[in-house]
Structure formats: C-alpha cells, structure tokens
Amino acid sequence: MQKNKRQNVKNVRSVIRQTVTGYAGLSLGIVLAVAGAIVTALLPPWILGNIVDTITAGNAVPVALVILYFTFTVLTGLTESLREGLLTVFGQKITHALRSSMMEKYTNLTAGELTKQEPGTIVSRFVGDVDTVENLFTSGIISMFADACKIISILVVIWLKNRGLAIVLLILLPFLYWFTRTVQKNMLKAQIENRRAVGRASGHVPETLHNIRTIHTLGKEHYMEERYDEYIAESYRAVDRTNFYDAIYSPVILILNAIVVAVVMLFSASGNAKVLTLFGMSAGTAVALINYISQIFTPVESLGMEIQTIQSAVAGVHRINEFYALEEVPEKYSGQKTAEPQNRLENPFVELQNVTFAYEDDSRKILHHLSFQVYPGEQVTLSGRTGAGKSTVFKLLLGLYQPGEGKVLIQGRDAFQIPENEKRSLYGYVEQTFHRVPGTVKDQITLYDDSFTMEEVREAARIAGLDATIEQLEKGYDTLCTSEIFSQGQWQLLSIARAAVAKPKLLLLDEITANLDAQTEEEVLQALKRASEGRTVISISHRVNAETGRIIDI
C-alpha cells in the first residue's frame, strides 16, 4: 500500500487553518484567556473609582474592597500568564506543522527543483522564515485584534461626548491609514531585501567551511572576509532602512495626538457659537477627552510596533509560499495496482523504447528517439560523446525524471512509477563522488534502514572489500564518520557497499572508475559478480576493459 497520500497543503494560510482546527481546545483556550485578560483588566479601575468616591465622601475604605481590588489585579496577572503560555504552545504547534508540511512538500519536489535549491537558502526558509511566522502569533496578530477592538469602542464613546472631535478624528483616520500603509510597504521592501542579504551571508558560512582548504592554501582569507563584509553591509543597509521607519512611526503618531488635542482646545476656546455647537464642552469633559484621545492613539501606536513583527512575518510567509509553489513530482498511481514486474529471463530487464528527453528550461534535446534493451544478467557499458546523455539515461532509470516521449521500463514497469520501498532491492546506484550522511559507518551503508541485519551490513562491506578496514576502526561499524577516516578510494568503496547491501538486481555504475585504480575496479566488479548470480550491470566508463561486456553507443 502506498502511504504517501498527499494533503492539499498549498500555502501558509491552509497550514495555519489546519492547526487551528486541529487543536480546537488550545485555540478556544487562547480566545478565553485573551478575553479574560481584557475583562479582568477592566474591573480594577472601576473598583478604584469606588474607593476614591468613598474617600472623597470622607469615609474609611472597607478592607474587603481593598482586597477585592488586589484579587482582580492578581487575576489579571494570572490570565495574562496563561495567555502567554498558551500562545507559546500554539506558536510552536504552528511552526511544527509548517515545517512538517514544508518537508512533505520538499519530499515531493521534482529532481530538477531539488538540484536548483541552495542549501543555505533552504535552511533559512525552514528555520528563519518559519520563526517569523511564529512571532506573528506570539506577538503580532492577536494583540493587533485587541487593539482594533479598543479603537472602535473609544470612537463610539467620543462620538457621544463631542461630535466635533469625532469628525476631526474621522478626517484624520484616512491620513493615518495612508501613513501606516506607506510605512508598512517600505518596511516590507526593506525586510525582503534584508532576508535575501541574510540568506546570502548565511550561505557564505557553510561555503567557507566547505572550501576552507582552498581558502587557506591560496591565502584568500582576506578576500573571503571582504565578500562576507559585502553581504553583511547589504543587510546592514536594509535593516537601517527598516529601523528608520520603525523609529519614525510612533513619534509622528504622538505629535498628531498633541495637534488634535491642541485643535480641540482652540476650537472650544474660540467663543464662536457655531463652532461651539460642535466643540463646546466643560472642563470635566475636556479632561476626559484628553484621556480618550491618548487612549485612541495608544492602540494605533502599538499597531505601529506590531507592524514590525507582522511585516517580517509577511516577508517570511511570502518566501515560504514561493517555496510551496515549486514544481512537484506528479503523484504516483497510489491505491491502483502497479503492474507486476516481469521476471522472465527472456524479457528485457531494462528497456528504453524510443525515448526523447530534454531538461526543462533547456530547449536542447539530450536524447533523441533512443531505444535499447538489457537482458537479465547482462553487463553492459554505455558510451558516447560528451553530452550524449549517458548520465541522463541513468537519471531516467532511477525515476528522477520522466521522458518527454517514449518509455523507460525496468522489468516491464515504468521506472518513474516504481514505489519508494522497492527501489533499493531493485537497483543500486554508485556515483563518482560519495555522499556522506551524518552518522556512523553503518549508517553510510544502510542509510538509516534498520531492517538490514548486522550480517547483511558486514556482507556488503565484504563485497566492497572494505570489511577489514572498518573492523580496524576503534568502534568498527559504529564509528562516527568524519572525512578523515577513509581515503577517497575507500569512500568510493563504501558507496558500493551502500548500493549492494539490499542485494539489488540491477547495478548502475556512473563513472565508478574515475576515482578507482584499475586493480580495485577489477576486484570490485569481480566481487559484485560473485556476490549475486544473474545481476544486471550497466556502467558508464571512459575506459573500456574486457570486463565491461556489451557496449551500447548513445
């Protein structure tokens, strides 16, 4: 049964929606905690008002009232604490879900998209960008919602108390909106630029580590520093621009606040009867209104603070959605029964029927109507000129790409449709360079597949002629791999062990001779031959030795 039934996750929004509904209890808890914090915060001032009234009337304050005041203060603190805690958990659930679904997406990317991704940018997409989305919830959207509620309720109160002021505010609001949007847009631009520069700078670090030997021997430390400085300077300029908008927003809002207060004061002091029908007020109302005005500007001001958080999240979301839009491998026929492999010796094991292929974004056709068959147990060598497409044939056989025209068949089945869990026992692939994975020597051979017994692992090492070398290591197969423990040739042998451990029926050897001397190559091929009767071998090689069997010209 194929289990990779794909979810229809196509962007950040749908992941968030799924998380909210998936953790309904948690989401409800947050709503309650947020509402609770607002309500409990409203009560202490009301009790305090009563206390002040009692004193003004010349009476002693009852102790119970004092305790009640303090109790509600404590409750406010507790609900706030609860809200923060729940928000943290919720934010982490979102990041977890996002990364999970991004990894799922990554698993489904086409081979072309996979090779296009640069490790530095992928890490910043999965780590940095997702973190900004988390901030969106822990310190962005929810407080923004609360602030919006505040603004509306205050506007209503002002309308009832002083219509003129409400009109002034209503005239001002479009300007405020325009100003806020301008700040938002410019900040978004600077943020995206910064993230790009940060991506480049953080990609520079692993590159340096990887190329450290070249940097040292060529004495290019200084050059590398300069390049890093350039990336940092780019990010510096972008951050500086963000800082400008971030710093200018609140002061502008508060100066506006003062101007509005000044205007209202001037109008109510004008003495003009017509003006006073709109602006007239008593001293008490003036005090109240000054408070209300600053109360309406305070949430707008904190909106400015939240802009910073939300904008960087939007930049992150933008880039994550770009990632979600990358091309995916078409879904394999899951559920439907895949054709049974044909095991009969007289049928070709591998067959290309009239295959034409071109990589995307490249009009050049690599393969033109190519056909050939390889029968079970045969050993063949692909040969041809530079760019003739020898490695491309391998990539088609490995199911990395689909042919434009024609068919690529292994045991009569479409190579692209071979299920993941059958791949290893069907074919082993040995490349020119060994791809080391983090972990032990055993992990290199099994690629973390625990279904292999230790005996099978040893047998694979024996086939590769590496068993003695591995046994000599301090912890044998459990030695953690660093690049120094094996020589280049031994790593190559290890990749043969990796290919052979599942005893595949077909071996694909791509330029295997490039890093092996003739003697070792011979030994390895002999060993592989001995190890499994009837194994089919297809290789690409510069040298044509007697051992390589039939030659297929491409």
Added chain:
Amino acid sequence: MRKNAWKKEQERMKQISEAVKKDQILYYFKTQWPVLLAVTFSGLIYNLGLLAGPWFEGRMTGCLVDILGGKAGYQDMLVLVTAYVMSIAIVQISRYIKRFYVRRFANNVNRDMKEILYRSLVHRSRAELEEEGVGNVMTKAILDVDDCAEGMRKFTTEIYDTGVALAAYVGMLLFYDWRLAILGMLFLPVSYVLAEKMKRNVQRTGAAYKEQSGDLSAATLDRDTNAITYRVYGREEERRQAYEANLTDYETSAVKTNIWSTAFPPLYRIISMTGVLFILYFGSKNVLGTGWKIWDVAAFTTFLSCFLKLAVKSSHAAKLFNAVHKAQVSWKRIKPLMKETTYEDDSLVQEPGTLEVSDVSFAYPGGEKIYEDFNLSATPGQIIGVTGAVACGKSTLGKTFLCEYPYEGRICFHGKELSAMTKAEQNGMVGYLGHDPELFNDSVRNNILLGDDDDPEKYLKAVCFDGEVAEMEEGMDTIVGNGGVRLSGGQAQRLALARTLCHKRPVLILDDPFSALDRKTEEEVFANLRKLVADSIVILLSHRLYLFPEMDQVLWMEGGKVTAGTHEQILEKFPEYARLYEAQADGADAHSTQEGGPDHAEK
C-alpha cells in the same frame, strides 16, 4: 627607517591589545560611544520630557475653565497650545533619535561581531572546523550574534526607558510619604529575587533550545545536500519521519524556554503589585487625616498612579533580565570564537627553488603510519607523478605538504624546513588542488581570480575550458552555483585547475586533477601545464598512468613505502606498476568521452 619600524611595532601592540578586548562585551559599548552618546542625550530628554504632556494638559484645562469664566482670552489658549505642541514635538523627536540610534547601535554591534566571528572562523585550521558540525557553527555565527545584539539593544533601551523613569518615580513617591513609599516598595525586591532565581531555568532551557535549533539546522542542511541520494535509495519517507522527530524535540525545548521567559513576567508583576494593599489602606488614612501625612485626594491619586506605573516598569525590568540572560547564553557561545583577531599576512609567494624531502613518514594523530621512506629531490620545472593502489596514501602524501598535521622527517624548500615556516610562507610555497574542486557560488571569473587582478582568459585556455565558457549564456560572468553544481564534474575540475594556475606557487600539489577528463583533453592540459608553470615543481597524484612516461620522476607507493625513480626504473623494479601501466595502455579509451553532459544541461 628605525622610526618606521618603531611605528610598526606600536601599531602591532595596539592591534594586540584590541585583540584582547574583542572578547569583552564592554568593548562593543566603548567603540560605539558616539552612537550611544546620541542615545543617552535623546533618551534623557525623552524620559524627563514625558512629564511635559500631563503638565500642559492640566494647564490647558485650567485655561479653558478661565475662558469659560471670562477670566482669560482666546490669545492665552493660543500661546499655551503652541507651547504644548512644540514641547511634544521636541520630546517625540528625541524619542525618534533614541529609537533609531539604539537600533543602529545594535546593528553596528551585530555587524562587528559577525565580521570578527567570520574572520576568526576563516583563519581556523581545517582540523578544528571538522570537529564542530557545520550546522552548529552556522547557528552560532548567525543566530547567536542576532540574539546577543538584540539583548544589548534591549539592555540599552531599558537603561533609559526603565532605569531613568524608575528613578524619577521612586523619587516622587519618597517625596510624598517616605514611610508609605518604603512599605509599598517592599515587594519589588522579592519580585527581582524571584526573577533572578528563575534565571538558571531560563539559561538552562535556553541552552537546550539552542542545541536543538542547531540540530534542526544541521538536519535541514543534510536533507538538502543529500536530497538526490535519499530519493534514489527510496529513503525519503524515512528521512521525513526522522525530521519529524527532530521537529518534536525542537518544539518541546522551544516551549520550555519560551514559557520560562514569557509566562513568568506577569507573575512577577503580581508580586510587585502586592504593595498596593498598603497604599490603599494607609493612603486613605492619610486623606482622612489619621495617617503619617496629610494628603488631599489629588495627592492620593498621584501617589497611586505613580506606584502603579512603577510596578509595571519594574516588571519590564524582569523582562529586561530575561533578555540579558538570553544574550548571555548566546554570548557565552560566541565568546571563545571571538579571540585572536590579529593574523599574519595571508601568503608570501615564494621564488622558485629546489625541494628536498628526506625520510618523511606520516600518521594522523593517534593513528598508524600511513606511509614512510618518502625521499625526493626536485628542481624547478619538474613534474613528479605519484601513484599506487587505492588507499595507498597518495592523497595523504599530497596533504602532508599542507602541514595540517605534523609529519616526521625533513621537507626543505630553499634549504628551509617546511614545518618551521610561518603559515604565510607555507601558503606561499605550496599550491594545493584536492579531489573536491571547492568552487564558490560566484562567477567563473571570480572563481579563477578570487579578487586578484589578472586575465582569466589565459588560464581558461590552458585548461581547455575557454570554448565552453564562451558558449555559456553570460560567459565569464556565469554563476557556477553552490559548490559548482551548475557545472559538470569535468568542468568543475578544470575551473578549479585554472584557479590553481592563476595562483601559482613554486610547489603545486595536484590530486587527481584529470579524473573526469577524456584522454585527449588530459594530454592537452598536461602540455599547457608544463608551459605555464615551467618554473614550479608539480607533484601530480593520479591513478591514470598513460602520462607517466612523460613525468620527470615517478613516486610509487606500495605497502606504506614510497619509492622514487624514473618511469623506466619503477617499471623495472615493480611488477605491479608495470601491470597497471600495461593494462591501461591496452584498454585506453577509444571514445574520448567526457562525463557530465546532464549536469551541464541542468543549469
């Protein structure tokens, strides 16, 4: 002359004393003093000026009452209102300056730290770097500096916004009723002590979180670098599940550290607020005339609102502690990397000379001997071929010249011992090209020149790569991709060789530079190599032997022994060498193939 030398010495001393300071956090505050001065100035104006708002608002209300009562005119209000707007503008402009420059300060620190960190990283030996995981170094360098600079920013901001403001409020409370003020503030220290106690948890969970986030980056990086391998072997589903496990661990540690740093501040505030019980009780007594002081209702409300602001501010102080703790965790991890900032010149390219190697043997620290009896005498212009079976130690022999690990015996150039040279002299003597072409994600041109001023064309010609580059869409300015992924194996090899030739050294070690080239190209490149580096000694490690008759000397490695001689001598002495040579001469490829069409096509 002497004065100059003295000046240089001074300069050097200054650099050393600076180098010592760069792992002190104070250094960053000191060097940023102009920015911090601007922050201090505007910060003080802003925080003290905050009192102007309420004061003017009171006066304006009073004025309105007077106008309504006919005691004042429109003109008085106009003057008051103008002064009000002006003073708010000054305060808010100071605020803008403070906010902007505090952030610029953090930005500067961030940049300086990253640059120092990178300089320290790039000068570290390969052995040192190998011992730490790539993902960890990356998070250290990027995330930690960000956290650390952010912590320093918050610290600086809060010094003014909390520190100065707190002092003002405390002063005001003491002025109104010192006994009640002390009674009310009794609980503030409790809140601080508690925050301090929690510090350990914040730090512990913070460190655990950092580690998890390092693991997550490393796992992400691995998943991406080995993507094709996992796909071809059908391991993607299993890798996805392993990543899922990583994510779960990360989530747990992130929740822990965040709960400690965000859910606790409101609780600290509750404790700070406990004093309000006394203030309400004794304060109301003051108003009623039965307390320590005689108050009116206005004094009561002012005292109360001052105290409430103080309690809120002091819970910010607890928040500030947490930010500083977070910064400390990061700083602790960065600090050891910040030492040693003076470095010698990158390399001193040396004149051609003779190379004398006698009785050299090599073993990795704690390991067995890889080879011994390495003897060689070479003069400028000679090309020396080195070969042997796989894992015979060829590559190790080549890397011996890099002095990454100590060797035994003597390697003399110009009569000077290699291991006794400075790093700059060593780098100026030996050029090295290993299996990995170690290309940079940059243009073809920059990959060859690496910042030097030269004509890349002639090196491209020498390695027979000029034609292919000219055909590329952007020619010499084509970006080769991360690690050269957009090039085929053979193209990457030739580009790396062009780079090595551009940075010529009197001794060049080339480890299998032609492995992905077809024979015809190999021979052509070899001929060009002879011409282009006619005064260098080239040590060429290879397992393809058809060029070996043209070598000036051949080193044959077998059973840990190294034997030098001419091709003919080795042929005679070692049947294994003869056998390999014959086998390859027979089976020489007739196709003149070259690997890598497909990768090439993927660009």
